[in-house]
Amino acid sequence: MKNNTHNFSAGPAIIPADVLEEVKNEFLNFNKIGSSIIEISHRDKIFVDIAEKAAASARRLLNVPDEYKIIFLQGGATLQFSMIPMNFATKLVPSYADIGSWSSKAMKEATKICEVKVCTSAKINNYTSIKDISDWSIASDSAYVHYCKNETIQGIRINSDPNFDVPSFVDMSSCIFSENLDISKYDFIYACAQKNFGAAGITLIIIKDDLLEKSNPALPNMLNYKSHFEQSSMLNTPNTFGWYLAGKIFDWYERLGGISEMEKLSIQKSSLLYNIIDSSDFYLNPVNPKQRSRCNVVFTIADEKLEKKFVDEADSEGLKYLKGHRSVGGMRASIYNAMKLSSVEALASFMEEFEKKYG
Ligand SMILES: Cc1ncc(COP(=O)(O)O)c(C=O)c1O
Numbered sequence: 001m002k003n004n005t006h007n008f009s010a011g012p013a014i015i016p017a018d019v020l021e022e023v024k025n026e027f028l029n030f031n032k033i034g035s036s037i038i039e040i041s042h043r044d045k046i047f048v049d050i051a052e053k054a055a056a057s058a059r060r061l062l063n064v065p066d067e068y069k070i071i072f073l074q075g076g077a078t079l080q081f082s083m084i085p086m087n088f089a090t091k092l093v094p095s096y097a098d099i100g101s102w103s104s105k106a107m108k109e110a111t112k113i114c115e116v117k118v119c120t121s122a123k124i125n126n127y128t129s130i131k132d133i134s135d136w137s138i139a140s141d142s143a144y145v146h147y148c149k150n151e152t153i154q155g156i157r158i159n160s161d162p163n164f165d166v167p168s169f170v171d172m173s174s175c176i177f178s179e180n181l182d183i184s185k186y187d188f189i190y191a192c193a194q195k196n197f198g199a200a201g202i203t204l205i206i207i208k209d210d211l212l213e214k215s216n217p218a219l220p221n222m223l224n225y226k227s228h229f230e231q232s233s234m235l236n237t238p239n240t241f242g243w244y245l246a247g248k249i250f251d252w253y254e255r256l257g258g259i260s261e262m263e264k265l266s267i268q269k270s271s272l273l274y275n276i277i278d279s280s281d282f283y284l285n286p287v288n289p290k291q292r293s294r295c296n297v298v299f300t301i302a303d304e305k306l307e308k309k310f311v312d313e314a315d316s317e318g319l320k321y322l323k324g325h326r327s328v329g330g331m332r333a334s335i336y337n338a339m340k341l342s343s344v345e346a347l348a349s350f351m352e353e354f355e356k357k358y359g
Contacts, residue, residue, distance in 0.1 A: 011195040015249070054072075062206070068183060072204060072205070077171060077191065081105060081106040082223075087225055091143070093141075097118075097145065098118055098121040102152060103148040128287050133163070134163065144167040144188070150172065152325075155332065157295075159290065171190060171191070180259055188206070202242030212229055213226070249338075280355065282355045314350055317350060
């Protein structure tokens with residue numbers, strides 16, 4: 001905890017204090033080379049070692065099978081909304097699940113590039129409940145199925161791995177590294193860094209080998225996955241600081257016991273808040289209880305007029321950035337891996353006290 005504050009920001013989000021301390025201590029003179037890590041060439045062996053080590057750690061942490069490649073790109077998760085259809089929707093029509101704001105944005109971007117089919121939509125219930133993944137209407141000739149596993153804004157998640165007959169493309173920006181996954185069930189995973197592995201401006205891609213071969217060769221290199229892979233994600237100057245920081249966070253995960261420990265903590269932290277929400281009619285969460293996000297806990301207050309007071313009073317007690325996304329209102333506590341249990345306990349006590357005072 002820094003300055004007695006608890007940072008519940010949805011992203012860019014909290015970074016482990018130990019990692020920030022490490023970065024601070026070595027920043028001005030990295031490994032006694034006489035300069036910082038952001039002042040040397042990305043082709044220098046010092047940086048290449050850092051980059052390769054980070055990719056290897058991500059592979060180990062997520063148990064990524066050999067037949068998948070790891071690529072680091074720029075352009076955030078949002079660039080993937082266009083790159084995916086540009087590369088893989090050249091012949092067949094892809095299917096998109098409309099299950100929250102980010103899935104929906106990805107789908108809208110794809111419609112600028114190709115025709116899309118909607119395989120399921122939760123829009124009608126305001127993205128509070130999603131049809132079981134096995135009941136989605138996916139045409140057997142779909143180019144791929146795209147969805148977002150954890151909808152950061154609505155606080156709803158897909159709680160199982162896919163089992164489609166066509167390739168699965170999944171945005172895991174706000175849940176990657178927070179739960180065990182069977183990567184072999186996915187064909188393409190992407191995630192921006194600024195929630196669970198560092199600073200904005202670097203995106204992790206996990207792509208199955210056969211897709212690399214299918215990526216559209218007519219595209220400019222910067223938009224083509226195979227070109228990025230062939231140049232070891234250094235087709236141009238990468239975000240060296242973001243890559244270095246990601247490696248530090250992966251090391252931190254490994255020191256703490258890896259993804260299983262993160263998952264346990266994530267369940268413990270989110271349950272604490274959902275138990276308070278469910279224990280009376282004061283706080284409300286509209287999401288199907290089986291599909292509630294473990295990383296972004298959204299809630300409202302039955303007496304809507306109290307919400308501004310809640311956010312303001314919480315802020316003055318050091319519980320920061322609890323205001324819900326501007327498109328949905330209410331409150332949102334983003335409790336990614338770096339968020340300590342003690343910070344969530346501080347929020348839980350505040351919620352109980354607030355209810356006693358105004359309920
Ligand atoms: C699930 C999800 N997908 C995509 C994005 C967009 O990421 P970026 O701003 O890095 O493009 C976000 C950002 O919050 C997100 O939460």
